Amino acid sequence: MLINWYRFSSPVSFYPLAGIGAHAFGILAALCAGAGLFVALYIAPTDATQGDAYRIIYVHVPTAWMAMFIYVVMAGWSALALGFNARLSAMMAQALAPTGALMAALALWTGAFWGRPTWGTYWAWDARMTSTLILLFLYLGVLALRNAIEDPRRADRACALLTLVGAVNVPIIYFSVQWWNTLHQGSSISFTVAPKMAATMVTGILIMTAAAWCYTIAVALARVQSIIVERERGATWLESLIDLRRNVVRRSPA
């Protein structure tokens, strides 16, 4: 079967596909979240040293990962938007930014509420935490830049450029725990320490991460639908105008 993929680079033909995707991933997200919460709060045993405070890991790690993943995906769409002057790619980047900002904020928030009982502080100017805060500011900067520029095509290019420049922060976040002596711990998932315990924990984290992925895809697709309708309004209107004229021409005797 041959599919003309280029067809979907046009916003109007992508629109119905986005609707189906938003619905399907929304359902998947709900199912994964239900299963993940069951593992996180019921199946997984209490941690020997951290008690039940460690359960924050099931919301902290997925949101922190998503904050970084979304930025990488947004940078990818931005590169396509700049390189091929692709309208839909820019719209996808635009649709991801608010959810990325939300995930970064949630990662910081849940981190604070995990840090207080385990480190004794809600906040420290630790390399990992500070670079994640910068990630949040980058998201907010992209959103603010978009709102500051009237012409959507100019806003597309400016936002894409800012997103790509800001991408340098992602490896800094990722490697911050290795490059600097941080209060933040290293890799959360360890297969070497207490393997039986880690297996349940890893399962829980992975299911919650799957839920976060599905949620992000669903919300981004639903948002890109709004963006398409809002931005392509003129084009649709123009199209229906042309249709009307055609009818008039057909009706008039030649």
Next chain:
Amino acid sequence: MSEFLAMGGYAWYVWMSYGAVALALIVETVIVRARRKRALDELRMMTPGSSPVGRMRGAR
């Protein structure tokens, strides 16, 4: 049940984290759906007589 809610004495930290995530995701979902509905409603109002909305199906 109350033992579950107590979270071994860490109730404040655990529920503030889970609560904030749940609240944020629900609020975002509501906002995104409302925006899509508003965009489609405005499109319908802008195009009387014609049916571009028919082509724009897939929204719920």
